[in-house]
Amino acid sequence: MVEWKVRNVRLTFFLAPDASVPSDLWQTIVGEEPEDVSWQRLQNLRIESGPVADGILKVLVQPMRIDCLHDPAETFGTPPEVLGSFPHAVDPLIGIMDPWLECDAFPTTPRIALGLTLHFETRDRRAEYQSLTQFVDGVPNRDEATDFMYQINRPVLRC
Numbered sequence: 001m002v003e004w005k006v007r008n009v010r011l012t013f014f015l016a017p018d019a020s021v022p023s024d025l026w027q028t029i030v031g032e033e034p035e036d037v038s039w040q041r042l043q044n045l046r047i048e049s050g051p052v053a054d055g056i057l058k059v060l061v062q063p064m065r066i067d068c069l070h071d072p073a074e075t076f077g078t079p080p081e082v083l084g085s086f087p088h089a090v091d092p093l094i095g096i097m098d099p100w101l102e103c104d105a106f107p108t109t110p111r112i113a114l115g116l117t118l119h120f121e122t123r124d125r126r127a128e129y130q131s132l133t134q135f136v137d138g139v140p141n142r143d144e145a146t147d148f149m150y151q152i153n154r155p156v157l158r159c
Contacts, residue, residue: 002120002131005082006089009070010115011097017064019107025066026050026059029100034059053092055083066107068093086118 015021026034026048035050049058051073060067070093072083083089100106122128132139136150 002134004086004118004120006084006086007082007117007119008072009083009090009093010113011068011093012113012115013066013068013107013109014111014113015064015066016108016110019064019109021061021066021107022105025061028103028105029059029068030057030096052096053083055092057093057096068097082119086116090116 022028026037030050030052033050034048036048038047039045040047044063046061047058048061049056051057052070054073055070056073058067058069058071060069070083072081120128120131122131129139
């Protein structure tokens with residue numbers, strides 16, 4: 001059985017043109033002040049960050065877009081490679097996002113994207129590609145590629 005490890009999680013909200021984002025977005029999502037706030041005026045980008053669970057959460061706010069990035073926290077100057085095992089390592093981010101998604105302050109969002117970088121170790125590339133065929137159709141022959149990326153887009157479900 002393959003044990004997937006989560007290297008990072010990205011949750012992106014593509015905002016409607018008339019959406020408004022509160023200036024205290026981190027406070028609204030996490031429930032406390034961010035550890036760090038920076039502003040890049042030329043890119044019109046606000047970055048708020050701080051510890052969440054065993055990682056670091058960065059909330060990047062741009063016109064018509066919010067990115068929430070959950071990465072492993074550095075430990076004594078050496079960044080760990082993973083947040084933990086999948087799917088449990090995703091739970092802290094989903095846990096803090098759920099209340100925000102349901103509150104009145106949540107901006108009009110026609111599209112939400114979830115991205116994960118998952119990792120598993122194998123003895124060699126041949127074993128790696130063989131393991132992938134258990135999960136994904138169309139994995140290239142091991143001689144045809146050195147990197148593999150899988151992406152799927154699904155239509156919005158309307159209730």
